Amino acid sequence: MERQTTICAPATATGGAISVIRISGPDAVSIANGIFSQDITDAKGYTLHYVRIPDVDDVVVSVYREPKSYTGEDCVEISCHGSRYIVQTILELLCRRGCRMATPGEFTKRAFLNGKMDLTQAEAVADLISSTNKATHQMAMSQMRGGFSQELEQLRLQILHLTSLLELELDFSDHEDIQFADRTEICRLNSQLLDKLQSLAESFKAGNALKNGIPVAIIGAPNVGKSTLLNALLKEDKAIVSEIQGTTRDLIEDTVQIEGITFRFIDTAGIRKTTDKIEQMGIERSIRAARNAQIVILLSQQGIPFPDISELEEEGHPMPAIIRVLNKCDLTLPDSSYLYHRQVMNQDIHISSKTGAGLQLLTDALIYKAQVPHISQNDVIVTNARHHQALTLAIEDIRRTQQALADNLPGDLIAEDLRHCIHHLAEITGGEITSDEVLQNIFKNFCVGK
Numbered sequence: 448m449e450r451q452t453t454i455c456a457p458a459t460a461t462g463g464a465i466s467v468i469r470i471s472g473p474d475a476v477s478i479a480n481g482i483f484s485q486d487i488t489d490a491k492g493y494t495l496h497y498v499r500i501p502d503v504d505d506v507v508v509s510v511y512r513e514p515k516s517y518t519g520e521d522c523v524e525i526s527c528h529g530s531r532y533i534v535q536t537i538l539e540l541l542c543r544r545g546c547r548m549a550t551p552g553e554f555t556k557r558a559f560l561n562g563k564m565d566l567t568q569a570e571a572v573a574d575l576i577s578s579t580n581k582a583t584h585q586m587a588m589s590q591m592r593g594g595f596s597q598e599l600e601q602l603r604l605q606i607l608h609l610t611s612l613l614e615l616e617l618d619f620s621d622h623e624d625i626q627f628a629d630r631t632e633i634c635r636l637n638s639q640l641l642d643k644l645q646s647l648a649e650s651f652k653a654g655n656a657l658k659n660g661i662p663v664a665i666i667g668a669p670n671v672g673k674s675t676l677l678n679a680l681l682k683e684d685k686a687i688v689s690e691i692q693g694t695t696r697d698l699i700e701d702t703v704q705i706e707g708i709t710f711r712f713i714d715t716a717g718i719r720k721t722t723d724k725i726e727q728m729g730i731e732r733s734i735r736a737a738r739n740a741q742i743v744i745l746l747s748q749q750g751i752p753f754p755d756i757s758e759l760e761e762e763g764h765p766m767p768a769i770i771r772v773l774n775k776c777d778l779t780l781p782d783s784s785y786l787y788h789r790q791v792m793n794q795d796i797h798i799s800s801k802t803g804a805g806l807q808l809l810t811d812a813l814i815y816k817a818q819v820p821h822i823s824q825n826d827v828i829v830t831n832a833r834h835h836q837a838l839t840l841a842i843e844d845i846r847r848t849q850q851a852l853a854d855n856l857p858g859d860l861i862a863e864d865l866r867h868c869i870h871h872l873a874e875i876t877g878g879e880i881t882s883d884e885v886l887q888n889i890f891k892n893f894c895v896g897k
């Protein structure tokens with residue numbers, strides 16, 4: 448096998464008091480040693496050394512010996528003072544002595560290739576680093592600790608068991624009367640498998656919403672204050688507001704956390720009949736955004752009817768939850784106590800995006816409609832589109848098995864579908880030989896040093 452190169456990269460963002468530089472590979476210790484004034488070549492794993500890099504900095508070095516390191520290779524981490532200049536100089540010294548700068552995610556990719564973690568765990572590392580709230584943190588932690596992998600392993604064992612039952616059947620196939628004897632148990636196990644796979648695949652909707660924010664589209668006629676509401680919810684001047692109708696023409700979106708839940712608000716072009724080609728394109732985008740949203744804030748104001756949302760209905764597509772909101776209540780309702788009273792009486796929520804009145808009621812409604820499932824560390828939630836896709840393929844395999852069982856087809860044909868299913872599940876953890884292209888796709892989104 449080709450000898451691995453030794454790689455290095457900054458592991459921390461600039462701007463802190465301390466920066467960490469990570470080195471991994473067979474020559475990690477000897478290359479690092481070359482730039483220090485003290486000798487650490489014989490350093491044991493899990494030891495710290497205070498050393499000098501002449502003319503550059505005094506640093507603390509941690510040494511890890513293979514296989515007991517993040518990557519499974521010899522690793523050295525240099526903690527230096529957090530100056531961009533110092534980091535750059537150390538990296539240059541290391542590269543001059545034979546290191547190569549790491550590509551994004553290369554440390555984690557090596558950890559995967561050296562069997563330190565499977566692919567779902569490697570992906571969870573990236574999710575953990577980018578997690579912004581309790582829910583996404585919990586999901587990433589559970590996945591990184593192998594929660595999802597264990598679930599998949601359970602499924603794999605169940606499928607193997609099913610296959611062995613079918614094979615047993617084949618062994619007796621010479622005896623005509625036994626061949627398709629009693630398949631009740633096989634059918635039961637198969638539908639159990641299907642249920643499990645389906646519930647995992649369904650968890651993706653929640654998982655994705657938690658990770659990327661629950662999509663909420665703001666839909667309404669021109670000028671009712673959609674962009675003003677977006678800005679108020681984001682507490683930021685994100686979208687242009689004007690008294691001219693048709694100001695917003697494209698989708699404008701951003702995420703914000705409300706009581707620990709991430710929402711992704713999408714401001715849209717006001718819906719009306721228009722001959723303006725570009726505005727029309729914007730309106731089509733509004734409809735699409737509303738269809739794909741989990742919640743739609745249907746916005747209007749006194750005297751203007753709510754837009755017709757029958758267009759949102761589409762076969763095979765769940766309707767988003769609708770919250771009807773009347774804006775500009777500062778123009779029509781005198782004070783906020785009266786306002787609160789009205790809310791209780793009336794289904795529509797009255798707000799003023801301008802003064803902020805009623806916004807709390809709107810966010811309460813959003814949280815209520817978001818129906819965020821409570822996630823504990825043991826729950827397995829699918830958050831990754833790649834995993835979801837593989838699960839969808841595995842479900843198709845098991846559906847085929849179900850049909851084949853119903854048609855009383857011979858066991859070897861059914862076993863073939865089960866083998867496909869195992870293959871699709873194995874792709875999730877990277878258990879089978881995973882193509883380089885897939886790996887590249889996964890790790891390219893990591894940052895350097897991870």
Ligand SMILES: Nc1nc2c(ncn2[C@@H]2O[C@H](COP(=O)(O)OP(=O)(O)OP(=O)(O)O)[C@@H](O)[C@H]2O)c(=O)[nH]1
Nearest residue numbers: 669670671672673674675689693694695717800801
């Ligand atoms: N009095 C009052 N005026 C508001 C309120 N919200 C928005 N406006 C005003 O209404 C006008 C239109 O606001 P926008 O937020 O641009 O409306 P929009 O729905 O995004 O309009 P389009 O992008 O054209 O569809 C602006 O002049 C806002 O200042 C409110 O709560 N009270």
Ligand SMILES: [Mg+2]
Nearest residue numbers: 673674694695
């Ligand atoms: Mg607008």
